[in-house]
Amino acid sequence: MVQLLSPEGDYGVPAQYAEYGKYVDALTEADFLQFYKEMSRMRRFDNEATALQRQGQLGLWVPAVGQEAAQIGSGHAVGKNDHIFPSYREHGVAITHNIDLMSILKMLRGVNHGGWNPNETRFHLYAIVLGTQVIHATGYAMGVNFDGKVATGNPEIDEAVITYFGDGATAEGEISESFLFAAINNNPQVFFCQNNQWAISSAVGTQTRVPLFERGAGFGVPGIRIDGNDVLASYAVTKKHMDDARNGAGPFMIEALTYRIGAHTTSDDPTKYRSQDEVDYWKQRDPIVRLEKFLRRQGIQDSFFEQCDVENEAMAESIRQQTFALGAPPIENMFQHVYSEAHPLIEEQSAWLKGYEASFGDNEGGH
Numbered sequence: 353m354v355q356l357l358s359p360e361g362d363y364g365v366p367a368q369y370a371e372y373g374k375y376v377d378a379l380t381e382a383d384f385l386q387f388y389k390e391m392s393r394m395r396r397f398d399n400e401a402t403a404l405q406r407q408g409q410l411g412l413w414v415p416a417v418g419q420e421a422a423q424i425g426s427g428h429a430v431g432k433n434d435h436i437f438p439s440y441r442e443h444g445v446a447i448t449h450n451i452d453l454m455s456i457l458k459m460l461r462g463v464n465h466g467g468w469n470p471n472e473t474r475f476h477l478y479a480i481v482l483g484t485q486v487i488h489a490t491g492y493a494m495g496v497n498f499d500g501k502v503a504t505g506n507p508e509i510d511e512a513v514i515t516y517f518g519d520g521a522t523a524e525g526e527i528s529e530s531f532l533f534a535a536i537n538n539n540p541q542v543f544f545c546q547n548n549q550w551a552i553s554s555a556v557g558t559q560t561r562v563p564l565f566e567r568g569a570g571f572g573v574p575g576i577r578i579d580g581n582d583v584l585a586s587y588a589v590t591k592k593h594m595d596d597a598r599n600g601a602g603p604f605m606i607e608a609l610t611y612r613i614g615a616h617t618t619s620d621d622p623t624k625y626r627s628q629d630e631v632d633y634w635k636q637r638d639p640i641v642r643l644e645k646f647l648r649r650q651g652i653q654d655s656f657f658e659q660c661d662v663e664n665e666a667m668a669e670s671i672r673q674q675t676f677a678l679g680a681p682p683i684e685n686m687f688q689h690v691y692s693e694a695h696p697l698i699e700e701q702s703a704w705l706k707g708y709e710a711s712f713g714d715n716e717g718g719h
């Protein structure tokens with residue numbers, strides 16, 4: 353497992369991983385501070401969104417507490433032409449690509465379907481159906497190859513693709529099919545698996561007999577495991593393999609070993625299926641605390657961390673007020689985009705609902 357930053361915040365590069373250490377050497381203090389800012393922002397955003405869901409402001413929330421290093425590190429390793437295909441928990445990767453956080457909250461309130469423009473942001477829409485985004489990424493990366501945008505030697509042209517998925521999703525056939533297509537087409541593609549050790553209530557040990565990073569090898573997709581709570585490993589390893597993919601080295605898999613500290617979603621109660629001891633063990637390995645220890649050793653003062661807190665509180669206050677102001681989505685929205693063309697069954701259901709709503713009289717529909 354590649355670990356460059358120990359849980360105590362000590363930085364060191366084992367000899368066999370020297371090629372990854374070079375990517376950290378190229379970072380400045382400003383980069384480290386930016387990683388911290390975004391990781392702490394992601395945590396504050398997540399806690400605020402959970403509170404908003406509990407207040408009935410969101411239909412659902414999908415927490416990613418504990419996965420900040422895996423997401424912020426790898427998100428920063430994505431190059432300026434590269435495309436990202438997330439699943440549904442990648443709020444930190446969204447932060448690294450300047451996605452308006454309100455658009456994520458609107459989606460989980462049922463007001464839109466994501467709302468950001470994947471062409472502009474290169475961050476594609478969230479995918480709830482497990483594994484679908486991995487197929488989209490694989491097809492997209494085949495297209496990059498067909499367009500001749502790999503290994504041209506021109507950084508303005510070369511492009512790679514990264515896709516995120518969970519440990520549980522690896523059991524979907526789509527992932528195996530994607531490995532095969534990516535390998536035989538020599539796709540410029542990184543498969544980034546966040547092994548947070550749970551798929552709702554299914555432990556990772558019930559899904560696989562081999563370490564997940566070995567899963568692609570038989571298809572021709574080599575892989576490596578990283579400490580997913582180490583932002584420097586996440587950044588360096590992803591950067592190297594995205595660079596290699598852009599230069600024609602073909603697909604690669606990264607398994608980021610991390611832990612889902614919170615519930616699967618706000619609809620889940622994890623105390624029903626896992627022990628508090630296990631959660632406490634992983635809380636001791638908090639990725640944000642680890643980076644803070646490292647930064648303090650570099651001489652970063654209290655004032656920096658206090659300033660982060662002030663900015664995060666302001667962000668939380670702002671999204672809270674904006675969420676309160678959203679109102680209810682038009683109820684007809686649920687019938688739109690079910691099919692690309694008009695469909696008699698959908699029209700019938702929509703007409704029934706309109707009649708039902710009307711039966712309540714003025715504006716007193718059954719919302």
Ligand SMILES: Cc1ncc(C[n+]2csc(CCOP(=O)(O)OP(=O)(O)O)c2C)c(N)n1
Pocket residue numbers: 441480481482517518519520521522548550551552612616
């Ligand atoms: C095809 C499909 N089957 C089942 C589900 C229901 N489901 C949603 S999330 C989830 C668990 C996924 O676990 P994992 O891939 O480890 O990702 P994590 O949620 O831990 O980030 C399941 C079974 C789904 N969304 N899509």
Ligand SMILES: [Mg+2]
Pocket residue numbers: 518519520546547548549550551552
């Ligand atoms: Mg999981």
